[in-house]
Amino acid sequence: MTKNVYSFSEGNAEMKGLLGGKGANLAEMTRLGLPVPDGFTITTETCMTYLNNERMLTKDVQDEIELHLKQLEERSGKSLNDPENMMLLSVRSGSKFSMPGMMDTVLNLGLNDENVEHLARVTQDEEFAYDCYRRLLQMFGDVVYGIDGSHFENFLEFYKRKNRVKLDSELTADQLKEIVHEYKRIYLEIKKQAFPQNPKEQLFAAIEAVFSSWNNERANIYRKLHDISDDLGTAVNIQLMVFGNSGPNSGTGVAFTRNPSTGENKLFGEYLINAQGEDVVAGIRTPLPISELKTAMPEVYKQFFEMSETLEKHYQDMQDIEFTIENKKLYLLQTRNGKRTAHAAFKVAVDMVEEGLKTKEEAILSLDPHSVNQLLHPVFVEEALKSAELISTVGLPASPGSATGKICFDAAVAKEWSERGEKVILVRQETSPEDIGGMVVSQAIVTSRGGMTSHAAVVARGMGTCCVAGCSELEIDEFIKTVTYPKGVLKEGDIISVDGTNGDLYVGEVSLELSEKNEYFETVMAWSKEFSRLEVRMNAEMTSDIETGMAFEASGIGLVRTEHMFFAPERLIEMRRFILASNQEERNKALQTILGYQIDDFKEIFKTISGKSTVIRLLDPPLHEFVPSKEGDIRKIAEEMGVQYDYLQHRVNELHEINPMLGHRGCRLAVTYPELYIMQVEAIIRSAIELKKSSQMEVFPEIMIPLVGMEGELSSLRTKLENHINHIMDSEDCSVPFTLGTMIELPRACLIADELAKSADFFSFGTNDLTQMTFGFSRDDAAKYINQYLAEGVLPIDPFQTLDVTGVGELIKIAVEKTRKTKPDMKIGVCGELGGDPHSIEFFDQLGLDYVSCSPYRVPVAYLAAAKSGIRMKNK
Known part of the structure; x- marks a missing residue:
């Protein structure tokens, strides 16, 4: 029989998937003997069953909750309706992953018109009792009945102004009674029903409301933002209330064991005297720094400081701790790994290794690769x-x-x-x-x-x-x-x-x-290279981009996009002469001029990369991208080139394609215009020879033919290009090491990878086009509908941002397996932008690829992700 409810004494920190982070940590703190108010947790699985079962709590679940409620009463010596030993409860959410403020909470549950008077008599404090009641009415109305909280807040502010009261804590008992009366009237006016007086009715309604809050708008947005699955659900934690609003010797607060902004190893936090937890979060009152608690309540501060150190050492991470003080008695209500800035995260990781709290592997695993972006921008x-x-x-x-x-x-x-x-x-x-x-x-x-x-x-x-x-x-x-x-x-x-x-x-x-690199960043990057099996290269062709990638210690260039070299005005006009040429002689003349430009380009790239491997993709885009499309631009270009407007317009029309991404581009250009690729490989090899002769610099070009889908395309082009390269090296009496490979970006290429491998020295997956071709999505137009697909759950992720493992990933897996059978040691990499996505990198690492390549600023992100993947694979 499924167990739906666990008392705090039955759980532990490893049960976050079942008990949620809050419930698991409450259980763990209970196990450690820390002062945690007693309670029990209803599981995340129960939540998902509830949400998928027409939002009905089954009788089995209700009976189990009743049983644990009875056991809690027995352990505490209190009861929901006992006028002398009244039990009040908090009902809090808690998913596997921390989602602060995204779901709902109800405090002071169990109060009603009768019990509030008993509480006032037992505590001899009417102000405290009615303050608790007005809080319950507001939270319950908002969370359970869906009454907009502004109805309560607006009245409270109006009442305080009218009575010249500044702080909630300054309200008298009589004033609080008037507020309670008005709050109950709001229920009748808006919901047409009274606040429920039965504590158990309150409890079950609150549990269902917290379960339902898993699907509220802010929780959904938060999960999408932080890549948290919708299927996890939230646990519900039922806990004995302790009261920070019970007088000047009580209070509540939140503290971090280290500064979450800077990472400084110093207790950091705030607290409020005579308040409940939501007062700190809401910012209604200005809290005091935690350091002042040392003077106000020295014993409590000492106890809290020691407990915070205990928790940090136990969890081996910076902790975010919620606490309440009731008449100078300290209670811990929650601990969790504290959220922090990227700067703080890197400092804390390095400091904890130096302090012996973490190994380098554990420190790397604690860091989010995406946080690197905050450090560099x-x-x-x-x-x-x-x-x-x-x-x-x-x-x-x-x-x-x-x-x-x-x-x-x-x-x-x-x-x-x-x-x-x-x-x-x-x-x-x-x-x-x-x-x-x-x-x-x-x-x-x-x-x-x-x-x-x-x-x-x-x-x-x-x-x-x-x-x-x-x-x-x-x-x-x-x-x-x-x-x-x-x-x-x-x-x-x-x-x-x-x-x-x-x-x-x-x-x-x-x-x-500004966010800048610091010593902690450099240290983590050094560790990442130590634990990463994958090499990380950069996609770059501009000198400034290459220098950026070199500063991040990229292992080479995984993609030089040569088409980016043709758009400077003097180059573009020669490319247009080539495209518009009416015969071979005119084409060759234009290419000869472009050859000079290309030699200079590649020499600059090879000098900047300082001898590291460089994958150069030969020209890929459709020819129409090099010619104008608007009438005014066509007239201007015709005048510049000295050709008739009608002729240029006719040629533009000829080049126009209905679907250019599936058109005359990539290797198809070289099949019809082989001289184009021959010119490019000549520029690559001549630039390498010049550098070798002039400065003894060794260059390792990896020449990549794009958009291959048939073995005949690759073998035919390889023969032509290789023959021309050998001819140049013979005529120059100088040898340059080079390889010829292809970019795998068509589904068919994945399926015949073993055939293509016979004519290739390396493969590099172009995940952008491979994703586009596999889904049949235009990567430039998909934004029109892809957000709707994501919102409705049609797609779990945007496949242009994170690899679609089940579809595109399966094609890559097939290609790798076929290739390794043909050539076990063949170099295989990824040059699409998914090479910089942490989730995708883990998949590529598991497949045994040799490298990933991404834009220069994503190189450190990729290194950290590759290191995390390497450590996880080693630990399996």
């Missing part, structure tokens, strides 16, 4: 965010960081304003390669279209620039230069603030504070 000041007006919260957090600046709607204006010293934010429906000039100078980039792997997202991440993409509720009119959002309209030059970590946009300037 500016962030908004939390206090400033509280008063900022939101524009939108539906955008995709495409590139982390925070920025503020003036709205610009095109790259030219952004560049112009930046040159005169203005901070600008480029706001567009979507970006294209020709916007790069404006993107480079922008503090942030915002688009209404596109996803996490869109042009704006990929380029922004590579530059370390804050970006919010796919913000679909914005109407961006680039012609009249306005942004329409749900609450208003913004014009060019208006200031906005962008949070690329969360995807939020704000009106006006929000204060920023």
Whole structure:
């Protein structure tokens, strides 16, 4: 028979999945002999059964609760309706993972019109008794009956102003009785029913309300934000009340064993005299620093300090402790691993290793790889965010960081304003390669279209620039230069603030504070490299990006996107000459000029990467991306190139494709125009030879052919490219080590990986296109519906942000297994942006891949994730 209820003495810290974090920790503290008010926990499984059973508590569950309630009465010597030894209860939520403030709590349960008088008589304190009752009425009304708390709060504030009372604790017994009377009237007016006078009726109603709060809006939002499953449920903890509001020798507070902002090893917290727990959280009264408790109640402080040290050592982590003092007697109501800033997290991890509380492996496992973003990008000041007006919260957090600046709607204006010293934010429906000039100078980039792997997202991440993409509720009119959002309209030059970590946009300037690397970060990164089996490379081609990745000690470059090299004006015009050429001679002439540019490009890359392995992807995008599409631009380009407008328009029409992502791109370009790839490999090899001859620098290019789906494509192109490379090395009498491989980004390529392996020296999975092709989603348009899929549970995750293990992951697994059978030692990596996602990295590590590659600013995130994965696999 399923056990639904556990007394605190029956549980332990390892039972968080069943008892929730709060229940498991209450049980653990009870086991340690700490002063925890007695009680019992109803399991998370019971919650999910309740929610999936038309929200009905079964008779078995009700009987089990009744039994534990009776046992609690026997242990405490108190009873719900005993006028001399009255038992009052708290009913609190508690899921496996801490979700502070997201679910509901009811305190002082068991009071009614009769019991409040008994409590006043026994304690000889009417003010205390009626203060407890008015709190119960408000919390129960809000949590159980769904009465908006503002009805109670507004009356309380009105009453205090009317009677010139500043603090709740200054209300007299008679005044509290009047407030209680009004609160009960609110029940009748709004719910058309009275507050229940039966304590057991109150208890069961509160339990059901707490279970139901698992699905309230704020809890759902919090779970999505923190990647917590909807299937876990919340436990309910029923606990004897202790009263911090029972006079000047009582109080309540929250304390951390270390400073959660800085990580300093010093007790940090606040408390209130003559108050209950929600008073501290609500901020109605200004709390006192915990250090002042040392003077006010020295014995209690000493006891609390010792207990906090005991708990930190026991849990081997910084603790967040809730406590209550009742007439100078200390009670612990909760402990949990304390939430902290990234700076604090890294300091605490390193300090605890040095203090002998953790091993290096345990310290790494305690850190969230995503928190690295906070260390490397500016962030908004939390206090400033509280008063900022939101524009939108539906955008995709495409590139982390925070920025503020003036709205610009095109790259030219952004560049112009930046040159005169203005901070600008480029706001567009979507970006294209020709916007790069404006993107480079922008503090942030915002688009209404596109996803996490869109042009704006990929380029922004590579530059370390804050970006919010796919913000679909914005109407961006680039012609009249306005942004329409749900609450208003913004014009060019208006200031906005962008949070690329969360995807939020704000009106006006929000204060920023810098987050910089520190000694603790460097130490953790060194440990991460020690425990990571996977190599971490960077996706980069610009010198500044490569230098950033080198600073984070990337093991090489996993993806040089050569198409990014063609969009400078002097290169773009030659590429257009190649595309528009009417014969082979004209094409070769254009390519010869481009060859010179490419040699310079690759020499710069090889010098900057200092001899580390470099994967260079040959040209991938459709040719139409290199030509204009608007009439005005076509006329301008025709004039610049000295060709007829009609001819250029005709050629543009010829290049137009209905579905360019499935069109004439990647290796298909090289099949029809082999001279294009031959030119590129010549540039790669000649640049390597020049460096070897001039400075004895060894270069290790790994040349990657994209979008291969058939063995014939790869073998044919390999033969042509290899022959040309050998010809160059023979003519130069100089040998350069190189490899030729392919990018696996089509489902068919995964299924024939064993065949492709015969003609390849390495594979690299392009997870962006592989995800797009597997789902049949356009990665640039999926933002229009993917949020709805996520909200309705159609998709558990956004597959462009975290690997779809069951679909795309299964294809990758098949490809790896087939490849290893053909070539056991063949190098296999990942160069899509999922190579920087911690969840995806663990999957890649389990498959035995050799490396992951991601944008430079995600390299440390990937190192930490790879280290955590390596440690977990070792511990299995």
